[in-house]
Amino acid sequence: MQFSSQLLENAVNEFAKLPGIGKKTALRLVLHLLKQDTSEVSHFSEVISKMRTEIKFCQRCFNVSDGDICSICSNSLRKQDMICVVENIRDVIAIESTQQYSGTYHVLNGIISPLDGVGPDQLNIESLVARVQKEKTQEIIFALNPNIQGDTTIYYIQKKLQPFNVRVTTIARGIAFGGELEYADEMTLGRSLQNRLPVESYVSNR
Amino acid sequence: MQFSSQLLENAVNEFAKLPGIGKKTALRLVLHLLKQDTSEVSHFSEVISKMRTEIKFCQRCFNVSDGDICSICSNSLRKQDMICVVENIRDVIAIESTQQYSGTYHVLNGIISPLDGVGPDQLNIESLVARVQKEKTQEIIFALNPNIQGDTTIYYIQKKLQPFNVRVTTIARGIAFGGELEYADEMTLGRSLQNRLPVESYVSNR
Numbered sequence: 001m002q003f004s005s006q007l008l009e010n011a012v013n014e015f016a017k018l019p020g021i022g023k024k025t026a027l028r029l030v031l032h033l034l035k036q037d038t039s040e041v042s043h044f045s046e047v048i049s050k051m052r053t054e055i056k057f058c059q060r061c062f063n064v065s066d067g068d069i070c071s072i073c074s075n076s077l078r079k080q081d082m083i084c085v086v087e088n089i090r091d092v093i094a095i096e097s098t099q100q101y102s103g104t105y106h107v108l109n110g111i112i113s114p115l116d117g118v119g120p121d122q123l124n125i126e127s128l129v130a131r132v133q134k135e136k137t138q139e140i141i142f143a144l145n146p147n148i149q150g151d152t153t154i155y156y157i158q159k160k161l162q163p164f165n166v167r168v169t170t171i172a173r174g175i176a177f178g179g180e181l182e183y184a185d186e187m188t189l190g191r192s193l194q195n196r197l198p199v200e201s202y203v204s205n206r
Numbered sequence: 207m208q209f210s211s212q213l214l215e216n217a218v219n220e221f222a223k224l225p226g227i228g229k230k231t232a233l234r235l236v237l238h239l240l241k242q243d244t245s246e247v248s249h250f251s252e253v254i255s256k257m258r259t260e261i262k263f264c265q266r267c268f269n270v271s272d273g274d275i276c277s278i279c280s281n282s283l284r285k286q287d288m289i290c291v292v293e294n295i296r297d298v299i300a301i302e303s304t305q306q307y308s309g310t311y312h313v314l315n316g317i318i319s320p321l322d323g324v325g326p327d328q329l330n331i332e333s334l335v336a337r338v339q340k341e342k343t344q345e346i347i348f349a350l351n352p353n354i355q356g357d358t359t360i361y362y363i364q365k366k367l368q369p370f371n372v373r374v375t376t377i378a379r380g381i382a383f384g385g386e387l388e389y390a391d392e393m394t395l396g397r398s399l400q401n402r403l404p405v406e407s408y409v410s411n412r
Contacts, residue, residue, distance in 0.1 A: 002302035045251035096208035
């Protein structure tokens, strides 16, 4: 692509660094911003820059936060003795959007994956164990992606939690709502048969 | 979507204002920026903001420019007496990328479209006529999209240019390279028959 302005080219190159944004999309975004008021574009860039410099990570659960302790950890209406363990911030947002969970979180910031060189020491696991010990947590719910790495992580953390009197559960795995039996993989279908639910509890949860 | 940080939410909302970017994509982009160094994110926002405040429009051809006159208009190697008339900046970039054109441009900044309330007065047409008169332009090439609005605009400008001794042409319309005859619409196919080329000129242009 040939630009007659270095300023335009620099802006396009910056946008094109973002994941999933190619040069053509970047150009479209930049030309859109070029049509906006100067004040609006400064606001855009200020908000982005401010987000990166001022955002903090909650000292208790490692979720993103505007202060030292996030709004979920400091909310007394939430069950502070229940911890949902997730891989990253995106999972917190996904679970919060269901509006079905009223406990707190613990963001591991990754998952045990020897192939990618990620061991337990690089994750927020020690802090989780310390938290369970200190806060006398009642229940840990694992909400990790259902794959080998997720299962390894659950196994590792569960071992670490054995000395404590805490209930450890994982979110249900099975056929997704709206999914079709015939397209489910054998592992999922097999497990969902093993972990079958009494119909009364299924109906009452609806 | 539920966020536990106002800073994060604001940044996602800003990205989601861009065309073709939904909330989920915006979140992905913001979380990507959150993983980058602070200096890189400040650089990103500075470049965007600087682009908007410092970019100028060439006083001669209305292309984007870093100075008062763009790099194409101030390039003495380009044919300054040949003007390619385009709708917008994106078309300049598209034509420049072909590396087949060595003249200058004139960006109309739109196209005559009574249905959208765009009349000739809102476009850079007067300045084009003045330019032809002052600069003794040899050739005007229309590179407008082939539709009713494009044809109307060509017709209008061509009338205005009649008093001057300038050659007026338009880019060829026909079956696109790699296209298939049977899928071409009747208008295009009909016109490409009318405006057929002698094979010698076709072969020599390859």
